[in-house]
Amino acid sequence: MCARGTSTRSRRETIKSLTTLEYEIELDGSPERAFLIGVQVRGQDSLLDIQDSLDELEQLARTAGVEVVGRDFQRLTTINPATYIGSGKVEEIKLLRHELDFNLLIFDDELSPAQLRNLERALEIRILDRTALILDIFAMHATTKEGALQVELAQYAYRLPRLTRQWTHLSRQGVGGVGLRGPGETQLEVDRREIGRRMAQLRRELEKVRQQRSLKRRRRRRRGMPVIAIVGYTNAGKSTLLNSLSGANVLVEDKLFATLDPTTRKVELPGGKEVLFTDTVGFIQKLPTQLVAAFRATLEEVHEADVLLHVVDATDRNMLAKIEAVEEVLAEIEAANKPMLMALNKVDMLPSSDRSSAEFSLLRHLPSELVDRYEDIVPISAMRGEGMQELLSALERLLVEQMIEVEVTLPYQAGDLVDLWHRQGVIDQQEYSPAGIHLRGRLPKWIAGLMLEHAVSQPQRQP
Ligand SMILES: Nc1nc2c(ncn2[C@@H]2O[C@H](COP(=O)(O)OP(=O)(O)OP(=O)(O)O)[C@@H](O)[C@H]2O)c(=O)[nH]1
Ligand SMILES: [Mg+2]
Incomplete structure (x- = not known):
């Protein structure tokens, strides 16, 4: 790292925030430096403990290529409608900024458009919330046309209510006063209309994709093979499992949301019957609703599957909360009443004595109505290919029972x-x-x- 003002001058570019400010970011390849902020509302049950939620946010930030320089959280009885966090905390962050030299503030929840605007004004720093961060990662990982369309639609759905009057920005440079309502406001309306048009076009294109998918599904039906959708929390090992079962070559990464687009592969069960496995996008707690809506075409693969195979990371101490988060999304996409199997993955990382205890703790702590939803729970190591035969046999049994x-x-x-x-x-x-x-x-x-x-x-x- 070289100090600013020395001979190696970094390229800087001005970027506009969604709301009022402009920022300079360095384009010398050094990561942006971010500070993370979370809130724990007293008496409100959240799936993950605040520290764990911030850990996850940090992982998301790192996946997006951001360096995290610090974090803080606040316990509140209610969320502050104006600035999300309390005014004292806003002041604290202002001071911290000089100490830690960060240029990005990331909130662990979705901020309302007003909160985002107020915070940007008060802190004069670029602000992202969890949703914007996830959308950014999705945009990075979208490889197919369908994926890109879905992400773009979700991004516009997020941005539209957050666009503000351009003149607020101009007034900061002394152009304000008379004529405030003039061109700026018109420009905003133009921007909104433009985005609205683009969203309508994206929806039309996605509708075509949906129809193609449903045609493909009908053709698959005709071949008679049952479809097993691999679902689970992001980073649980879904793609590793598909690769291990079918020799597919899906990208596996220790990153969140490595997979966006579904991949389907044929697999032969021990008795000779053939089934199709589909690997899909991972779920996460606080999944932005824009994403669920935009990813309808992809999630329909889950909705239309005959059996769901829920992959769980057995080494995760938040295993139970994450199972619940997945169940919540399944309910949201109306796929919760399908026959289900659970694969308890990554058992190679557990000492052998812990393997059965992971299963035991799962059975003991998971609400019994949830446990009852699974026909079988099979410990596996997708990475080492352990437990594959047991998993396939369990699937075969389940399929026979469904006949x-x-x-x-x-x-x-x-x-x-x-x-x-x-x-x-x-x-x-x-x-x-x-x-x-x-x-x-x-x-x-x-x-x-x-x-x-x-x-x-x-x-x-x-x-
Ligand atoms: N030790 C161990 N690691 C595993 C196992 N299965 C997967 N992993 C690792 O877990 C990480 C995530 O694996 P993926 O297969 O990409 O997970 P995914 O569920 O497809 O994740 P997303 O697509 O991001 O939602 C990778 O670093 C894998 O190598 C396993 O059985 N044992
Ligand atoms: Mg994957």
């Missing part, structure tokens, strides 16, 4: 459906009659529907 009894007569030309039944179900009786092939046996629900659609006679179906 229903079907009795149907199919036309002779529907040979492909008979093959499908052989591959994905169990046939107890098969007879040839003039009307067609009479079959009785068990099938996954999603294929049973297909058989009934093609039946020649009135199907008889037992529950």
Whole structure:
């Protein structure tokens, strides 16, 4: 590091904040220096303890390439509607800024547009909140067109209510006074309209993506393979598991939100049946609602899956809170009532005596209605490929349990459906009659529907 004003001059660029101020940032490759701020509201239950939530925020900041130089939090009875934190804390931060030399302040919750504006004015420093930080990471990690569209839409949804009158900025340079309402306000309206138009266009494009996805899903259905969505908290090891199961080559990183776009791979179960595994975007506590809305096309993969495989990091001391956070998101996207398995991952990091105790503590501390939702809990090490056979067998058992009894007569030309039944179900009786092939046996629900659609006679179906 060289001191400012020496011969190696760093390139500086002025950037505008969403609200009123302009900042200079250095473009010499050195990371921005951030200070983290959180609030703990007394008597309010939050999933993570404030220090753990700040740890997570620090991890998010590091993932975004920011250096964290310090942190602080405040216990409040209520959030300050004007500045989120109390006025004393605002003053403290002002002083700290000179001591620690940070140029970015990151809040652990989403700030209201007014809070953001007031804080920027009071502190004259660039401010990000948790949502903006997550959106930034998503923007960094979006590799496909769909991912990029979804992130852009979420970013505009976040920015729109936070845009303010440009003239506030001009008035700071002495242009204020007469004519305050003139061009600045018009400019703001132009900006808003422009963003509104762009959002409408993004929504249209995403609607197309959704339709393509749903077409793809229908085609998959026709092939009869059940779809298993791998869900879980960010960094739990979902992509590592997909790679280990299928030899896929999904990027694995010790970073939050390494995966944005879903990847689907075929995997053969021990009994020979084939299933599709889909790896998806990770969840996090305080997940911004803009993201859930914008990522609808991606999250529909979870919504439409036949089985959910919830990957949990067994080494995480906040394991239980994170399981709950995942359950909350699943409920939000109406996917909470699907058959579920849990993979207790990273057990290679636990001393062997702790492995069963991790499972034990899970079963003991997780509310029983949650535990009951999982057909099986399987300890694994996705990284070392341990527990894969056990996991697949558990999945196979679950799939068999999900099957229903079907009795149907199919036309002779529907040979492909008979093959499908052989591959994905169990046939107890098969007879040839003039009307067609009479079959009785068990099938996954999603294929049973297909058989009934093609039946020649009135199907008889037992529950
Ligand atoms: N020790 C150990 N580390 C693991 C295991 N599985 C995954 N990891 C590590 O955990 C980190 C996150 O793994 P990923 O597979 O990227 O996690 P993810 O759930 O896909 O994360 P996101 O896509 O960011 O939501 C990486 O550093 C992996 O190497 C495991 O079984 N044991
Ligand atoms: Mg991943």
